Amino acid sequence: MVEADTLRERYAEEFTYTAHLTSAADAILVNAGATHPRSIWLNSLRPNGRLVLPLTGLNRTGWVLKVVNRDTGYAAHFISSISIFPCVGARDPETARLLGDAFMSGGWAAVRSLRRDTHQIEATCWLHSDNLCLSTVDPGA
Numbered sequence: 001m002v003e004a005d006t007l008r009e010r011y012a013e014e015f016t017y018t019a020h021l022t023s024a025a026d027a028i029l030v031n032a033g034a035t036h037p038r039s040i041w042l043n044s045l046r047p048n049g050r051l052v053l054p055l056t057g058l059n060r061t062g063w064v065l066k067v068v069n070r071d072t073g074y075a076a077h078f079i080s081s082i083s084i085f086p087c088v089g090a091r092d093p094e095t096a097r098l099l100g101d102a103f104m105s106g107g108w109a110a111v112r113s114l115r116r117d118t119h120q121i122e123a124t125c126w127l128h129s130d131n132l133c134l135s136t137v138d139p140g141a
């Protein structure tokens with residue numbers, strides 16, 4: 001029954017997100033701690049649209065990421081620290097662990113972009129997981 005409950009919860013969230021994101025958005029503010037942006041959030045951003053998203057590790061603490069949809073890619077940088085409740089439907093345990101480790105290791109101020117292309121981990125990947133890559137490469141204007 002856990003699987004059925006999880007599926008029902010997942011579909012309910014998709015319905016909620018879809019209902020609220022039926023057109024392109026200039027700005028999306030997520031007010032809960034995720035481990036990665038949902039595809040629908042990034043796909044819904046207009047050119048120069050902004051996504052403000054708290055990214056948190058296992059202990060509900062982390063940093064708020066600002067993402068801008070530029071022609072050249074997704075510019076991204078952290079704007080402030082945060083402690084916030086989890087965002088149901090936008091959390092992955094492995095990415096949460098990696099985020100916690102990355103925040104502890106520092107270097108978060110060097111993040112300049114969010115990559116969505118499939119690639120192997122590179123030296124410029126500040127955090128690289130199956131569903132999130134934060135890179136130190138500036139996507140340009």
Ligand SMILES: [Zn+2]
Pocket residue numbers: 115119120121122125127128129133134135
């Ligand atoms: Zn990467």
